[in-house]
Amino acid sequence: MALELFDSKTQTVREFVSLKPHQVSMYVCGPTVQSAPHLGHLRSALVYDLLRRWFEASGYAVTMVRNVTDIDDKVLVNAEAAKRNWKEFALEVEDTFNDAYSALGLLEPTHSPHATEHIADMIALVESLISKGHAYQAQDGSANVFFDTSSWPNYGSLTNQKPENMEGESEVSFGKRNVNDFALFKAHKSDEPESAAWQTPWGLARPGWHIECSAMAKHFLGNAFDIHGGGLDLRFPHHENELAQSSANGDAFANYWLHNALVTIEGQKMSKSLGNGISVAALLEVGSWSAIRYWLSSAQYRSNLDYSANSLRDAQSALDRIGGFVRRAKLITSVTSTEFPEDFVLAMNADLNIPAAIAVIHECVRSGNTALDAQDMESLNRYLAQVVAMVDVLGLTFEQPKELSAELTAKIEGLIELRAEAKLNKDFAKADQIRATLTDFGVTLEDLPNQTIWSING
Template sequence: MKLFDTRAGETREFTPIRESEVSIYVCGPTVQSAPHIGHLRSALVYDQLARWFAYRGYKVTLVRNVTDIDDKVLEKAKEANTNWWQLAAENERAFSDDYLRLGIRPPAYEPRATGHIPQMIDLIQTLLERGHAYRALDGSSNVYFDTASWPNYGELTNQGIDQMDSEEAASDKKRPQDFALWKSLKAGEPESAGWSTPFGFGRPGWHIECSAMATRYLGEHFDIHGGGLDLRFPHHENELAQSSAAGHKFANFWIHNGLITTGGTKMSKSLGNSVSSQALFELAPASAVRYYLLSAHYRSVLDYQSSVLQEAQTALERLHGYLERCDRELSNTRFADLEIAALPDEFVAELDDDLNVPAALAVMHELVRAGNADLDAERIREAHEKRCQLDAMLQVLGLAPSQWGSSKVPEHDALDHLIRALIEERNQARANKDYARADQIRDRLAQSGIELFDASDSTHWRLTNG
């Protein structure tokens, strides 16, 4: 299996630190507001990566954190005139509900930043002792990472320190690029958002939170650190610097998923073109939303337009439709040696190649085309084998009908009932040698886009675009 490593700037063969085990840390949401499409895509990418590793026989430990204390959380709570912890908890529940709705499996651990203050304090003290951090020049509770003390600073994004933007200007730090490990409470911020430490009363900086939580659950050396492309700098760059400076090997691979545009324009709340997860789920079934979010390579930009969810639903129905057709036409036919199907080599190769899900989906659609041809030609064994392979592939991608309940909607059941009534009428006409009436029924269905197939003992139908 190969994965693109941001730090190396190339696709590398994946070799786990511990044989048959994979450890993954993913930066989860900052819960200052309800989830949007970008949050769903990022979480889904690493859910799919974990699923594929599990299928390949690895024991997977996936950690996805929740940033529940942050400048943005405090600002939004103040705007809403509510407690910051109450706002964070409500939004965290909304994220959990949407993850569940999308079929994203719960991580092994989902730590909150506020539950790991002692680990953050220990890490900051280590950096102070090693000479890679300093107390604020004005004597406040602020503690900063000393970027000049770490020669490798900038290695993740391949930048020199003079090329980097300052996080925020401050007179109490040595240079603009130095970033906060610990922050004094600002005027107007509630005391409930602060903790007593050897450096003074305050709260953690953003970057130290993830370094502390990743190390707490996965150790000082783990396999993969993931997150959205927008987190490469400054968040992940600073995580890498502070963790390495503390003496940790940290992550072997850095993986970043691409961002989402809306009609070709970068999605932004300031532009008013962000898409909430609630809006997505109102427009299409959750299974179709999952298909859409998987339809572009995880490292590429995914564009959202008004038509994409209907296109995704149609594509997924085409895959599910083959399973339904097989269930109708092969209901009395089973081949025991095919029930546990191996995934097609092409499908495996695509997912092993930097998790190329779009190419894997193309393999599935080609298999359906070939499977329908097998059914048309009454190649029963070949059709059944492809049915089992398709179901196995859908299971891997979290798109199988069995993972979403029935794949049929009431309209499909009503259509099937009406068509079967016409088929029975046609069969009776044939039995009465009223061939003109039988042909009339067949032609009427054909004009409606429904094709009939006469087997030796029964008649089946399918939509001609299926």
């Protein structure tokens, strides 16, 4: 079965057929670097990372673009509030995103362009739109440039909305012709830093949010590309506007539109105004990066994912189960092949049904554990190979959370040896005391038939 994806423009599940054989081009909306990342940003980035990994595992060469919006109202406002230079501020915030992405095990996109590096592309696109009658300079003579929604009958086609039903602004302002018209360039304001304005054919201005993505997608992927992805909350206005600009310009733009659902906290979307956002720092108090990745993968990408106090603990337990099997199996055998169980492939191809795919992993782990107990090496080898292949393509890891010094490691292993001796001498009181001591230090022992292995928890 081929990969099927839900295309949110046609609102149907469509078989994925790439524009060019064995190649996939995807554009994903990255962050506006206005404040530190939260769970929602991580989920969105992870969804497209998983899709990209699955494409690669399926034999496609993937070109993935994830932009950085480093010039925007909020960047300037938040930098000003922090009394910081906006460029430094944006870079600093971007670093926190990159740190989180990398800790979460996301692969680097092929390109991570910054909006400020592509002003010329945006100007060219806007000039083209003006020449085609789809954009205009503000009627008040300012450097504001707007997209003329009345010139584009398809405006609203991505989100199936009619302009007259849109709430919009109540009055035509800033020199717009229609209330629904949106900014392509925003005229420089006197209270904004001069470094945040560029010389354009219409005067000193900075780009609007939507034109950035259209210009960068065109720059890196051309007029037509396979997939455009982003969070559900970007469908309107951001993606609607991107589509309007690019298609009015005559570009085919994205063939498939993907939108990931949001992360909720006790049923409600995270937002700063509700004060229920979960910062990355707060998460790491509760769980590891690998648990966060596992948990974020545990709902299909179009389903809401609800965060609660036990989420990461539960995810860690489930992950430990998989990791425990791999660890024990690798003590007596090694991976000699790469193969995915058929059910896993079916799940991944069914609009990236990661939770169903994870269920297959757990089924293989259970069978693998049984094979391990029975010392059935043939089955064990097969299950181990399958589990490792699946875990790899999902980017799941089981690293020890803490690095221990050689000295400490030796000490722990010394104690384990003492305990083994005590057990041999049937001095169980002493053996239990050693185990209790290690437990107090956060060391968990696992007695296998011929040896004891240990790990650090917490």
